[in-house]
Every structure is written in structure tokens, then in C-alpha cells.
Amino acid sequence: MNQPPVTKTNGIASFFGPKTINVAPSTKYQNLLEKIRAATTDELRKECDRLYIELYKLIRKYLALRQVVLELSQSFHDSRFYPFILRYPLLKSMVKRVLRAPAFSEICHEINE
Known part of the structure; x- marks a missing residue:
């Protein structure tokens, strides 16, 4: 069995195995780079604007x-002082409130590509 020769690495590369460091970029990134190089300035501006809009939508969803x-965390910590018999319906209503929240239902029902 012939094994490839082991090259000695120095610096931070010595902490990672040979499979961790990939010198050649993958074809996915090569295709993306070719697409960017082939695009005109106007196309790149439109793509940049689209990405900014998408970013702000995601930030808004995240904050909501x-x-x-x-709110759920605060309600849960407030409910710890109740006995279990009274606490159970409170916890149940907290979970229902979260599941019915518009921010949560919007994220759960969106179509992933």
C-alpha cells in the first residue's frame, strides 16, 4: 500500500488535519465567482439591493x-412561584400564546426553498 507522503506544516495549519484545509475552491464557489464577474454593474447593484431588503426582513423576523x-422566559420565571396545580394551566396557556404569536407562525409556515 502506497500512502501519500506526509508534509510537515507549521503555524496554525498544524492544528488542523489534512482534510480540514482545502486549498482548491469548490465548484460551487467557482460558479458563483464566474457569475459575479460576468454580471454588469447595474445587475450587481440590483442584486445588492435585493440582498439588503432580504437582510432587513430577516432581522425584523429575528427581533420579533x-x-x-x-416574553415567554419572563412569564415562565414569574410562574415558578405558583404551586404545580395552578402552574400547569399557566404554562399551557404560555405555550399556546407562543405558538399562536404572529412572529412564530410566520416563520413556521413559510416555505423553505
Whole structure:
């Protein structure tokens, strides 16, 4: 069995195995790079604007979902002082409120590509 010769690496590359460092870019990134090079300035501006709009939509969704989780967390911590028999319906209503929240339902029902 012939094994390839082991090359000695120095610096930070020595912490990673040979499979971790990939010198050649994948074909996916090569295709993306070719597409960007072939695009005109106007096409790149339109793509940049589209990506900015998509980014702001995602940030808005994230902040709305984060607010729902913070409210749930606060309600949960407030409910810890109740006995279990009274606490169970509270917890149940908290979960239902989160599942019916517009921010949560928007994310759960969107179509993933």
C-alpha cells in the first residue's frame, strides 16, 4: 500500500488535519465567482439591493421572534412561584400564546426553498 507522503506544516495549519484545509475552491464557489464577474454593474447593484431588503426582513423576523421568546422566559420565571396545580394551566396557556404569536407562525409556515 502506497500512502501519500506526509508534509510537515507549521503555524496554525498544524492544528488542523489534512482534510480540514482545502486549498482548491469548490465548484460551487467557482460558479458563483464566474457569475459575479460576468454580471454588469447595474445587475450587481440590483442584486445588492435585493440582498439588503432580504437582510432587513430577516432581522425584523429575528427581533420579533426574540421578543416572543423573552416574553415567554419572563412569564415562565414569574410562574415558578405558583404551586404545580395552578402552574400547569399557566404554562399551557404560555405555550399556546407562543405558538399562536404572529412572529412564530410566520416563520413556521413559510416555505423553505
